[in-house]
Amino acid sequence: MSLADETLRLTEALIRCPSVTPDDAGCQALLAERLQALGFACETITSGPDDFRVTNLWALRPGATPEAPVLVFAGHTDVVPPGPRERWHSDPFTPTIRDGKLYGRGASDMKASLAAMVVACEAFLAAHPTPPLSIGFLLTSDEEGPARDGTVVVCEALRQRGQRLDYCIVGEPTSVQRTGDMIKNGRRGTMSGRLTVKGIQGHIAYPHLARNPIHLLAPALAELVATRWDDGNAHFPPTSWQVSNIHGGTGASNVIPGTVVVDFNFRFSTESTPESLQARVHDILARHGLQAGTDYDLTWTVGGLPFLTPPGTLVDAVRHAVYDVTSIEPELSTTGGTSDGRFIAQICPQVVELGPPNASIHQIDEHITLDDLAVLTNIYRRVLEVLHEKHSRPGTPVA
Numbered sequence: 001m002s003l004a005d006e007t008l009r010l011t012e013a014l015i016r017c018p019s020v021t022p023d024d025a026g027c028q029a030l031l032a033e034r035l036q037a038l039g040f041a042c043e044t045i046t047s048g049p050d051d052f053r054v055t056n057l058w059a060l061r062p063g064a065t066p067e068a069p070v071l072v073f074a075g076h077t078d079v080v081p082p083g084p085r086e087r088w089h090s091d092p093f094t095p096t097i098r099d100g101k102l103y104g105r106g107a108s109d110m111k112a113s114l115a116a117m118v119v120a121c122e123a124f125l126a127a128h129p130t131p132p133l134s135i136g137f138l139l140t141s142d143e144e145g146p147a148r149d150g151t152v153v154v155c156e157a158l159r160q161r162g163q164r165l166d167y168c169i170v171g172e173p174t175s176v177q178r179t180g181d182m183i184k185n186g187r188r189g190t191m192s193g194r195l196t197v198k199g200i201q202g203h204i205a206y207p208h209l210a211r212n213p214i215h216l217l218a219p220a221l222a223e224l225v226a227t228r229w230d231d232g233n234a235h236f237p238p239t240s241w242q243v244s245n246i247h248g249g250t251g252a253s254n255v256i257p258g259t260v261v262v263d264f265n266f267r268f269s270t271e272s273t274p275e276s277l278q279a280r281v282h283d284i285l286a287r288h289g290l291q292a293g294t295d296y297d298l299t300w301t302v303g304g305l306p307f308l309t310p311p312g313t314l315v316d317a318v319r320h321a322v323y324d325v326t327s328i329e330p331e332l333s334t335t336g337g338t339s340d341g342r343f344i345a346q347i348c349p350q351v352v353e354l355g356p357p358n359a360s361i362h363q364i365d366e367h368i369t370l371d372d373l374a375v376l377t378n379i380y381r382r383v384l385e386v387l388h389e390k391h392s393r394p395g396t397p398v399a
Helices: 003-015 027-036 107-127 151-161 213-226 274-287 313-326 370-392
Strands: 041-047 054-061 070-076 096-098 101-103 134-140 167-170 182-184 189-198 240-248 259-268 296-304 331-333 350-353 367-369
Touching (some): 003 101, 003 370, 027 041, 041 151, 054 151, 134 151, 167 370, 213 259, 367 370
Parallel strands (some): 070 134
Antiparallel strands (some): 101 367
């Protein structure tokens, strides 16, 4: 059976597992069986309350020496809910091939990547059974959800053990038109805030007896919307601030509300920090007569810090592999949402994300082309080969 066929069969088996967050639904056991046959030591790490139990897998195959650098393949087995099943042209958890495409929830985000990683390792280790690399897998069933009991928990456990990670490839669907045309070598940070402005509820015909919090907030809100938080840099676009929800009023048209609640989010570059952004928001509110504690309350949640992997061993190896397989010169990018790369980057100095095209992710009739399955497997295998060549001859540049 060809590598492409192997990847297809494994992707199909993963799609059959209805692994909506946080339910792994057997995906990791299926992958662990393949990895154990290759000599990986597999460990299941569970976390979370009984009603949101998360399954994580850490697998490691030591290299030729104890000092061997560690390359980790990372990803998630959970998927988002399929949505209305009657709108799918085939059952979302029954893998279906139509017109050269494989359909099913998780096909491109990111079960194809996981299958391609495993099959690539099988092919690589068949040719190089004692490589100068240790190879790991870090998988979770809590990436599409709150991400509190998944990769972040495994990373903390590895940190406490003193487990060294040198390189990590996250299989997120990063490509745009063709597999390999875009690599994410970093991600912006994310921080959310919930602002509650306090007023005095009253009859709308007697505003002098009330205090409208929406009116109090409006001037500050306008400035927050218009503020340029930073200019970004060569690697990151400028920091953005966006309102996601505004809640105010009782539902009646003749009542001035007592409070207004605004949910907002920063996606920030390395030019800003959570502390600097928080301070500027408080300054803007104060400038418009709103005092913390008295006129408003504001709670913050930092979802992840920005990270960046500049060109170096891993970026060069991935670029080289993509070009060898596809003749594409991949674009480096830090745009888009967050990923579990933000947690891994806290314990691993070089993290990149590379996966198939993302046009159909989270959509009805999610799919991946069969050609992309084959290309992705060959890229991952070639990355392993390039790093094998480099570490077999220390000092050799990746080129």
